[in-house]
Amino acid sequence: MRKTAVLVAAAAMAASAFAVPQATAATHQGGLHFGALQFDGPGADLPRTNAKLNAEYVDLHNNTGSSVQLRNYKVKTASGYVYTFGSFTLGAGKTVRLRNGQGTNTAYTVYRKKDNYWFNNSSGSVNLYTPAGTRKDSCSWRANGRGYTTCH
Numbered sequence: 311m312r313k314t315a316v317l318v319a320a321a322a323m324a325a326s327a328f329a330v331p332q333a334t335a336a337t338h339q340g341g342l343h344f345g346a347l348q349f350d351g352p353g354a355d356l357p358r359t360n361a362k363l364n365a366e367y368v369d370l371h372n373n374t375g376s377s378v379q380l381r382n383y384k385v386k387t388a389s390g391y392v393y394t395f396g397s398f399t400l401g402a403g404k405t406v407r408l409r410n411g412q413g414t415n416t417a418y419t420v421y422r423k424k425d426n427y428w429f430n431n432s433s434g435s436v437n438l439y440t441p442a443g444t445r446k447d448s449c450s451w452r453a454n455g456r457g458y459t460t461c462h
Contacts, residue, residue: 342378343462344438344449345369345405349429350457358425363411366429368436368449368461370408372400380406382441391428395420431457 351365368385372378380395385408393408398420400406406420410428413421422428429436435450449461 340373341446342370342372342374342400342438343447344436345371345461346458347429347436347449347451347461348458349434349451350431350453352457355427355431358427360411360413363425363427364409364413364421366410366427367407369405370400370438371405371462372402375402377401383446384439386437386439387428387430388435389428389430391424391426393422 346367346369348365348367351362353362353365355362370380370385378400380398380400383395385393385395398406398415401417404418406418408420408422410422410424412423412425413419415421431453433450433452435448437445437449438447440446447461449459451459
């Protein structure tokens with residue numbers, strides 16, 4: 311009888327060890343918000359090239375059912391760098407990537423058109439402001455060995 315109880319207990323423990331926990335879906339942030347952020351592009355920062363500058367980017371996602379006109383929205387870093395959107399419409403459910411260096415703007419990528427790095431490699435933050443100056447979203451980071459984080 312004792313041997314049976316031990317076997318039953320061992321079987322129960324083994325079954326619980328292989329049980330798959332219930333997955334819970336992460337809630338996707340609503341509205342207009344930051345997504346991916348590459349704060350430290352791959353490789354050394356020097357020599358500074360346009361390709362290395364463009365390896366720094368932040369994604370802005372419109373998780374609404376309507377297009378958003380981004381004219382005069384500002385993306386500001388804690389270190390004081392600012393990008394102000396010109397006339398740019400971000401479609402419902404769409405993402406635009408804001409790259410640091412030079413390039414031709416498209417429906418999916420806009421360029422800051424600067425020749426300096428704007429994200430600190432070790433830590434920092436970036437904020438999104440409406441044309442009226444209200445902070446709409448914020449994202450911060452710390453060095454993580456990847457140079458990349460997800461903001462939401």
